[in-house]
Amino acid sequence: MLNVPDPFWVITLFLLGSFVGSFLNVVIYRLPLEKSVVYPGSHCPQCNKNLAWYDNVPIFAWIYLGGKCRNCKAKYSFRYPAIELLTALLFAGFYIAYFMSDVRLLMPEFLHGGWIIYLVHITLVAALIASTFIDADHWIIPLSVCYITAGVGVIGAMLLHYFIDFPISLHGQQWRMLPFAGPKMAAAGLGSLIGLTLTYMLIKFGLYKRSFHEFEQACLQAQENDQPMPSEDDVNIRREMGREILFLAPIVIMTYLAVKILSGQSDVASKWVILIDEQKWLAGLLGSVFGFMIGAGVVWAIRILGSLAFGREAMGLGDMHLMGAVGAVLGWQSSVVAFFVAPFFGLGYAIMRLVLKGSREIPYGPFLSAATIVVMIFHDSIMDYLGVLFTQPSVVP
Numbered sequence: 481m482l483n484v485p486d487p488f489w490v491i492t493l494f495l496l497g498s499f500v501g502s503f504l505n506v507v508i509y510r511l512p513l514e515k516s517v518v519y520p521g522s523h524c525p526q527c528n529k530n531l532a533w534y535d536n537v538p539i540f541a542w543i544y545l546g547g548k549c550r551n552c553k554a555k556y557s558f559r560y561p562a563i564e565l566l567t568a569l570l571f572a573g574f575y576i577a578y579f580m581s582d583v584r585l586l587m588p589e590f591l592h593g594g595w596i597i598y599l600v601h602i603t604l605v606a607a608l609i610a611s612t613f614i615d616a617d618h619w620i621i622p623l624s625v626c627y628i629t630a631g632v633g634v635i636g637a638m639l640l641h642y643f644i645d646f647p648i649s650l651h652g653q654q655w656r657m658l659p660f661a662g663p664k665m666a667a668a669g670l671g672s673l674i675g676l677t678l679t680y681m682l683i684k685f686g687l688y689k690r691s692f693h694e695f696e697q698a699c700l701q702a703q704e705n706d707q708p709m710p711s712e713d714d715v716n717i718r719r720e721m722g723r724e725i726l727f728l729a730p731i732v733i734m735t736y737l738a739v740k741i742l743s744g745q746s747d748v749a750s751k752w753v754i755l756i757d758e759q760k761w762l763a764g765l766l767g768s769v770f771g772f773m774i775g776a777g778v779v780w781a782i783r784i785l786g787s788l789a790f791g792r793e794a795m796g797l798g799d800m801h802l803m804g805a806v807g808a809v810l811g812w813q814s815s816v817v818a819f820f821v822a823p824f825f826g827l828g829y830a831i832m833r834l835v836l837k838g839s840r841e842i843p844y845g846p847f848l849s850a851a852t853i854v855v856m857i858f859h860d861s862i863m864d865y866l867g868v869l870f871t872q873p874s875v876v877p
């Protein structure tokens with residue numbers, strides 16, 4: 481097997497990261513404005529002149545142009561090279577953490593399949609960077625970013641076993657790399673997927689109304705007629721949360737039924753156990769789906785409880801989908817832990833703001849992102865510390 485020295489990968493991934501960071505700048509700027517992220521190419525927002533490739537080199541172009549447009553001398557924010565550098569450092573840093581240090585003990589070598597885990601995880605990291613800055617600017621997390629990331633997680637979990645030959649000693653430990661379900665969790669994943677489909681159909685056929693439906697209609701109408709925007713204070717938050725509880729009902733019921741039917745002593749149940757054990761891609765897929773449901777579900781539960789308790793909307797749908805994506809990529813365990821670690825980052829920041837005498841409210845996405853990155857790197861020690869809570873029974877009964 482080819483032996484490529486680590487520094488080669490660190491430098492290559494640093495450079496790759498700087499280009500991805502450059503693309504993330506485009507995503508962060510254009511996506512919330514609903515502009516295409518691929519067309520047109522990079523141009524100066526001031527004078528519209530297209531950037532030559534040498535004026536578009538990540539990090540360095542900003543430095544040698546002194547942060548100005550070559551043509552019209554418009555000033556470019558320091559944030560552009562900063563995001564490129566941050567992305568480059570994380571791309572290189574994750575390689576060092578995963579493949580050159582001991583923090584992730586079970587990680588296969590990079591060229592022996594570790595690369596597929598790295599690729600899926602680093603996609604999540606890129607999505608977290610984009611979400612953080614879009615949330616900071618606009619107070620939204622684009623759902624498209626969450627769905628694409630979750631999709632990459634699902635595909636990665638399905639493919640993992642075709643790239644990595646897990647030694648028998650590691651069986652039942654795959655969930656530490658990418659989501660992987662035993663028969664029971666797979667049943668829950670399948671049930672939740674059926675339940676979610678039911679909810680969507682109920683909405684589609686008009687039997688369910690989306691929450692905040694009237695409020696959104698009123699906003700659109702106000703926009704069209706140039707009237708002042710309606711206030712969210714006039715929304716009956718308890719009724720909206722009631723609707724969201726109804727959304728959840730089919731998912732919870734179908735999950736319960738699927739687990740009930742597919743585990744136990746019946747004929748179907750024993751066929752299911754064999755199916756999940758033999759079809760590794762299905763175990764990965766349903767593990768990833770289950771991760772999405774739990775990641776999003778925990779935020780959703782807190783959102784409903786918080787909104788009912790405080791009488792105003794707590795935690796956005798963006799936060800919910802972001803943690804769903806985290807669950808789809810890292811498994812349900814990591815998304816739950818990250819969600820409960822995030823407030824500590826938020827608290828530190830809030831105290832800092834108080835000390836610096838700022839009192840504006842702050843978006844939550846950046847803290848969820850920071851917490852997720854910490855959980856990714858220190859995954860093994862965190863999961864071992866939480867111990868029995870997160871140990872998964874072996875796949876074969």
Ligand SMILES: [Zn+2]
Nearest residue numbers: 524527549552
């Ligand atoms: Zn210009």
